[in-house]
Amino acid sequence: MTHTIQAWPRPLPQIDRDHAEWWAGLARHELLVQECPRCKALTFPPEPACPACRSLERGWRRSSGRGRVFSWVVVRRASHPYFADKVPYAVVLVAMDEGFRVVGSFEGPLDALCDGLPVEVGFDDVNDEVTLMRFRRVG
Numbered sequence: 696m697t698h699t700i701q702a703w704p705r706p707l708p709q710i711d712r713d714h715a716e717w718w719a720g721l722a723r724h725e726l727l728v729q730e731c732p733r734c735k736a737l738t739f740p741p742e743p744a745c746p747a748c749r750s751l752e753r754g755w756r757r758s759s760g761r762g763r764v765f766s767w768v769v770v771r772r773a774s775h776p777y778f779a780d781k782v783p784y785a786v787v788l789v790a791m792d793e794g795f796r797v798v799g800s801f802e803g804p805l806d807a808l809c810d811g812l813p814v815e816v817g818f819d820d821v822n823d824e825v826t827l828m829r830f831r832r833v834g
């Protein structure tokens with residue numbers, strides 16, 4: 696009996712209580728950022744307390760979904776069999792217009808990647824619970 700690499704299920708995140716609201720936003724195709732109701736600091740990834748003022752109040756702001764590539768890596772060796780036929784691919788660190796940074800996959804030709812490339816978020820609905828984000832070049 697032979698197994699193909701397609702037999703491997705996609706590895707998916709564990710959604711815990713601190714991040715549930717953020718994942719629910721992605722499921723609605725909204726990129727949320729934690730915004731402290733007290734001092735307005737933006738925190739990503741979400742945390743139980745505001746790192747700036749330690750407030751336990753949590754609020755959220757919907758991001759424009761637009762930003763610029765701050766850095767990236769090109770993955771050439773799959774870290775899991777699911778990704779074996781997907782390499783090479785890029786993971787980008789994006790400086791969002793609101794001032795926080797977020798990590799996501801990059802959709803598009805790898806040779807288009809450059810410092811400051813304008814990008815916008817897109818959404819992949821994987822199942823009822825999990826939506827993943829990816830970034831694509833604007834224009």
Ligand SMILES: [Zn+2]
Binds near residue numbers: 731735736749750
């Ligand atoms: Zn705060």
